[in-house]
Amino acid sequence: MWRDAALVAGKDLRIEARSRVATNQVAPFAMLVLVLFAFALDPNRGVLKQAASGLYWVAVLFSALLAVQRSASIEAGDRDQLRMSGLDPAGIFLGKAGAVAAQLAVLEVLLGVGIVVLYNARVASVGLVVAACVLATVGLAAAGTLYASLAAGVKVRDTLLPLLLLPVAAPVLLAATEAWQAALAGHPGDGTQWLEILGAFAVVYVAFGVVGYGALMEDA
């Protein structure tokens, strides 16, 4: 399973490296979201700084949507390819989710720098911030990959996927924002409860994916 996962992840990431969609389109989009928020909210820096963690995670969530859609459309032309390749479905799931997570991680670092620079935020507790990011990313990548595969064959996929994924991802948004809030304010202790929630989400959806991805792939 792990070998198949590595194979699939490698393939997806190589395709990304060649097409550079994440770097050329998703990253600028994410930064644009940050800038737009600054336009929309009180240009008085105080508000932005307070809202920084929430805005950060909203930007990450939107970027995740794009990343996940892209991941599912890699096989859009011929969905039978993966199914008949004989690879373990759990491995395929882990591979695709892993590739998405990797791309998201890079985006998150970029956005993080953006937040610090553009919104004047100051990170008091790096450990909490990193932990929250890791857990949230894994969870988002897993749930997103599941839904993206589900919606992949569908013509209205682009409008359906956000409708499906965003409500499910809402607790991640909530928990990650709160965790970051605690980190930015310098009370890392407050963050542990939120990390538990992020962890629970990640575990649940990775498990679901490992077990259920095979069923999803049957006669797509």
Added chain:
Amino acid sequence: MNYVYAGYGVTFVVLALYALRVLARGRALRRALPPDER
């Protein structure tokens, strides 16, 4: 008390309207199907 009446009223009205909608849909479908036992 108006709010209370509103609450009860909305519940009743919404459920009644929904029921009518479902029944109407059922009738339309039954007519569209060739004469079977349902």
Added chain:
Amino acid sequence: MTSFTPPRWLTTALFLGAVAFGVAAAVDGLWVMGPTAEQGDYSRLLVVHPPVATLAYAGFGITALASILYLVPRTRRREWDLLAGASAEVGVVFCGLTLITGSIWGRPVWGVWWTWDARLTAEALLFALFLGYLALRRVPASPHVRARRCAIAALIAVLDIPIVHYATSWWQTLHQGSSIDLLQPDKHLDTAHNVGLALGFISLSLAFAWLLVLRYRVEKLEARYEDQALTVALEARHAEGRVEVGV
């Protein structure tokens, strides 16, 4: 397709029961019950709001169970898929009612039409989850593909619900502190209130069951209609073929 068809007497019984208990609930709620100390007359909404909220969750629960039954090969029957779809639609109606009655209750008691407390937020997300599922059901596909796809989507959504609850209630503890929980104040309900709550639950549950049976029947009809359409189309193609060959 030999299958379970809800008998006529069931629908009539459920309908009559819902109406009877509904009248009793309304009488108790609007007349017999007195105002409470904490919320005055507004505690009368106890008869309506908690039941619809619970039933919304029940609706989703049924959808989830039916989805599991469909996915497991040994229990797979088209009926489970039909039930899942029917329950989701009735559930979303009750969920919408929950939000509306919650809002109506909240306005006089809290002073606002909406507040981001744990329960309402969780309920709003439930509504969004329902809507996504229903949108997915409308996407055309062969019956089995659509059924399987929707079943998996239902399970993904259902797994989220406890996490949402955990997150929103912790969020409330941290931020909201003590906003009046609509249900908390009336800790010691008198008999009339308890009876009202019970009558409300019974009548609305019967109404739910009634609507579910009706909706399930319609879902079956839809399925047969689709199958018919397919058969008719195939027939037409065969007929064309015959004409061309000159048979």
